[in-house]
Amino acid sequence: MTDAERPTPNVPDSLTEPAGPAVGQDEWVARHAERRLLRGGRLGAVEERLRAAPWWAWLTVFVCLAALLPVGFSSGYVRRVAFDTVLYMLLALGLNVVVGWGGLLDLGYIAFYGLGAYCYALLSSNQFDVHLPTVATVPIVVVVGAVAGWLIGLPSWRLSGDYLAIVTLFFFQIFIVVVTNGDHLFGHNVTGGSNGIGGVDANVRPFNLFGHDLPVAHSGSFNVAYLYVVLAFFAVVFVLLRFVNESRIGRAWRSLREDPLAAELMGMPVNWLKLLAFSFGAAVAALSGTIFAALNAGVFPTTFAFPLLITVYTMVILGGSGSQAGVIVGAIVVNVLLELLRDAGNARYVFYALIVLALFGVYRLSVRLAVVLGGTIALGFVVHGIASAIAKSNVDGPANGENWLIDGLRHWVIVPRDLGPWKQITYVALIGVILLLTLVRGWWRVALLVPTLYLAAFVWENVMLTAPEATRFIILGAILVSVMIARPSGILGERRVEIV
Amino acid sequence: MAEKLLELKRVSMAFGGLHVVNELDLHVDEGEIVSVIGPNGAGKTTLFNLITGVYEPTEGDIVFAGRSIKGMDPHKITKLGIARTFQTLRLFLNMTVIENVMAAAFAHTRAGAFRAMLRTPGMRREEGEIRNLAEERLAFFGQRLMGYRWNQPAYSLSYANRRRLEIARATATNPRLLLLDEPAAGMNPTETHEISELIGKLRDEGGYTILVIEHDMLDHGVKISEGSFEYVATDERVVEAYLGTKATATK
Numbered sequence: 001m002t003d004a005e006r007p008t009p010n011v012p013d014s015l016t017e018p019a020g021p022a023v024g025q026d027e028w029v030a031r032h033a034e035r036r037l038l039r040g041g042r043l044g045a046v047e048e049r050l051r052a053a054p055w056w057a058w059l060t061v062f063v064c065l066a067a068l069l070p071v072g073f074s075s076g077y078v079r080r081v082a083f084d085t086v087l088y089m090l091l092a093l094g095l096n097v098v099v100g101w102g103g104l105l106d107l108g109y110i111a112f113y114g115l116g117a118y119c120y121a122l123l124s125s126n127q128f129d130v131h132l133p134t135v136a137t138v139p140i141v142v143v144v145g146a147v148a149g150w151l152i153g154l155p156s157w158r159l160s161g162d163y164l165a166i167v168t169l170f171f172f173q174i175f176i177v178v179v180t181n182g183d184h185l186f187g188h189n190v191t192g193g194s195n196g197i198g199g200v201d202a203n204v205r206p207f208n209l210f211g212h213d214l215p216v217a218h219s220g221s222f223n224v225a226y227l228y229v230v231l232a233f234f235a236v237v238f239v240l241l242r243f244v245n246e247s248r249i250g251r252a253w254r255s256l257r258e259d260p261l262a263a264e265l266m267g268m269p270v271n272w273l274k275l276l277a278f279s280f281g282a283a284v285a286a287l288s289g290t291i292f293a294a295l296n297a298g299v300f301p302t303t304f305a306f307p308l309l310i311t312v313y314t315m316v317i318l319g320g321s322g323s324q325a326g327v328i329v330g331a332i333v334v335n336v337l338l339e340l341l342r343d344a345g346n347a348r349y350v351f352y353a354l355i356v357l358a359l360f361g362v363y364r365l366s367v368r369l370a371v372v373l374g375g376t377i378a379l380g381f382v383v384h385g386i387a388s389a390i391a392k393s394n395v396d397g398p399a400n401g402e403n404w405l406i407d408g409l410r411h412w413v414i415v416p417r418d419l420g421p422w423k424q425i426t427y428v429a430l431i432g433v434i435l436l437l438t439l440v441r442g443w444w445r446v447a448l449l450v451p452t453l454y455l456a457a458f459v460w461e462n463v464m465l466t467a468p469e470a471t472r473f474i475i476l477g478a479i480l481v482s483v484m485i486a487r488p489s490g491i492l493g494e495r496r497v498e499i500v
Numbered sequence: 501m502a503e504k505l506l507e508l509k510r511v512s513m514a515f516g517g518l519h520v521v522n523e524l525d526l527h528v529d530e531g532e533i534v535s536v537i538g539p540n541g542a543g544k545t546t547l548f549n550l551i552t553g554v555y556e557p558t559e560g561d562i563v564f565a566g567r568s569i570k571g572m573d574p575h576k577i578t579k580l581g582i583a584r585t586f587q588t589l590r591l592f593l594n595m596t597v598i599e600n601v602m603a604a605a606f607a608h609t610r611a612g613a614f615r616a617m618l619r620t621p622g623m624r625r626e627e628g629e630i631r632n633l634a635e636e637r638l639a640f641f642g643q644r645l646m647g648y649r650w651n652q653p654a655y656s657l658s659y660a661n662r663r664r665l666e667i668a669r670a671t672a673t674n675p676r677l678l679l680l681d682e683p684a685a686g687m688n689p690t691e692t693h694e695i696s697e698l699i700g701k702l703r704d705e706g707g708y709t710i711l712v713i714e715h716d717m718l719d720h721g722v723k724i725s726e727g728s729f730e731y732v733a734t735d736e737r738v739v740e741a742y743l744g745t746k747a748t749a750t751k
């Protein structure tokens with residue numbers, strides 16, 4: 001692009017005369033985007049076109065695709081996973097207001113989700129014989145959530161960073177304690193204690209919209225209406241939050257995240273803005289809680305615990321905190337991965353695909369890639385040959401999760417009938433070798449990578465697949481670590497500069 | 501005689517046992533450019549922190565436009581009409597250049613979260629006004645902070661331009677009094693000269709009253725204050741030394 005073609009900025013005429021300073025560093029940075037476009041060729045142009053598409057176009061496409069999902073998938077399980085994913089997206093959007101925009105480390109976020117769920121259960125069940133219509137309950141709960149967020153923010157009025165995190169964590173703990181012991185709160189059974197509110201007696205009502213009850217299950221499987229309800233909630237919340245973010249309030253939140261003192265001195269009431277961010281996050285969480293309680297026809301204290309908090313935080317951080325699209329992608333990636341990893345057969349696909357993808361990412365199409373892949377495959381067959389020659393029992397152990405992949409792999413990775421102490425030894429050895437791998441460079445690394453990969457496959461097949469629950473979170477953690485190393489601000493996060 | 505815009509009455513500030521400011525009297529009249537000078541650690545930045553409400557003075561009173569601002573929240577003081585820049589730059593680095601300036605219009609704009617969610621016509625009009633204001637404030641710097649840079653993140657600016665952006669951001673709060681903390685620190689002689697001219701222009705065209713910290717004035721040949729803070733000058737000679745011309749020094 002020549003100077004003449006560059007769009008003239010929207011400034012008064014007298015100021016655009018060319019007599020400016022020579023091109024300096026700033027110009028270089030400013031034109032970086034243009035250069036990327038030139039370099040990319042046709043692919044770059046497509047990328048640029050996609051980038052330029054407005055957010056509402058993306059949102060529309062996404063919502064339409066999600067709404068069409070039940071057409072393609074009749075399985076109640078798939079629909080339920082889709083529902084859960086959208087619910088997580090909603091939760092992540094709320095947390096993004098507090099963490100991503102306000103820059104406030106709120107570890108009590110899930111308490112507001114729980115609060116919303118409990119409020120819904122109390123307002124439409126036999127617990128106190130209150131049966132408000134859904135169109136009244138949901139707004140009431142949202143307001144309760146917003147007010148609670150505001151009140152919880154008050155004690156943290158002057159806190160920030162670690163202190164704020166500790167105080168909100170404390171409130172989360174209080175919430176859990178109150179809810180689990182709430183069956184004799186001042187002599188009344190309010191929260192149902194550790195049994196929660198649910199079952200036939202409590203009879204928590206499902207949503208009732210446009211005069212129709214939305215039963216939780218429809219002829220035995222997940223009622224797809226809830227997918228549409230949560231999608232509608234999601235779309236509305238997305239747009240409203242987007243509008244707030246593009247207003248002076250949103251700019252003030254981001255200023256607060258960047259530098260609270262400077263924000264205060266530029267005329268922004270920092271403490272008030274913090275409360276507002278808390279309040280918005282809490283309102284979204286409470287809204288998510290209502291739909292959760294309605295769908296499950298009850299609430300149970302164990303749901304609102306630390307694992308959920310960590311999962312939602314992982315979504316926000318992995319996707320890119322501060323970016324709405326980012327946290328949505330984060331929610332999808334994390335929830336779909338966790339679902340896939342539930343089943344040993346699927347988990348195997350994920351594991352090997354990730355390894356091959358990671359190798360491609362690091363080595364591209366190069367000699368080294370061929371050496372690593374070829375070497376690992378050859379090593380496998382050699383080890384397998386030797387092991388089976390020594391004793392058949394070395395290779396005919398039970399496979400976890402049958403599918404075509406393991407049928408092929410059985411000739412390559414050894415699965416002994418009885419591992420004995422080797423279970424722990426190989427596991428620890430794998431960690432050791434991976435650490436060693438970070439210390440060596442060049443061809444040494446390639447050479448070391450071959451046995452490491454084989455060892456990883458061995459440990460995966462023999463150790464990790466036997467304990468899928470723990471493995472799920474280990475794999476998720478590994479993915480989180482690698483993404484954070486490759487892209488510190490998350491998958492779609494804007495590049496952040498902390499100190500310059 | 502111009503009216504007193506800012507007046508410090510026997511202001512003292514101590515951090516624990518450390519007395520940084522001692523019974524300081526100082527006044528700034530409307531339309532004046534006053535320079536504060538003193539060696540490192542004399543308490544110049546502390547003085548700014550006192551005026552803008554970051555610290556509350558241990559003794560004395562601060563009066564702005566006829567009203568005591570002692571003990572007020574900093575954002576309220578800013579709203580009354582005092583804005584500042586920072587010696588160690590404190591831009592919102594991960595926001596764009598124009599957003600930095602737009603954010604500072606917060607105090608004198610009104611549309612709240614609900615109006616933003618509904619995008620009411622009034623809110624959208626105000627949003628347009630904020631953008632115009634920001635563009636106008638950035639345009640004050642001529643070629644230095646020109647259009648195509650406005651959507652770049654602030655961290656992509658060079659050091660000197662960050663200093664300029666801080667001044668632009670401060671002016672977006674619509675202040676009457678502008679406090680500049682070493683605006684030329686780290687700049688080369690040409691740029692320093694440019695900043696001097698800019699300060700004159702800010703007063704003459706922008707209509708701001710200016711209190712500026714600048715202690716590195718040996719280049720200009722006049723060294724007025726030495727030693728402790730009591731010698732902080734509101735002397736005309738300081739102004740002259742800083743701006744180089746007699747004309748800008750006269751009230």
Ligand SMILES: Nc1ncnc2c1ncn2[C@@H]1O[C@H](COP(=O)(O)OP(=O)(O)OP(=O)(O)O)[C@@H](O)[C@H]1O
Pocket residue numbers: 515518520538539540541542543544545546547587715
């Ligand atoms: N919050 C604080 N707590 C304790 N001491 C402080 C605090 N703020 C400033 N001081 C002390 O006050 C003294 C004056 O600091 P100040 O930053 O005002 O100096 P200055 O005149 O701006 O110096 P410089 O020319 O280097 O910018 C220093 O000794 C500093 O250590």
Ligand SMILES: [Mg+2]
Pocket residue numbers: 544545546587
């Ligand atoms: Mg200083």
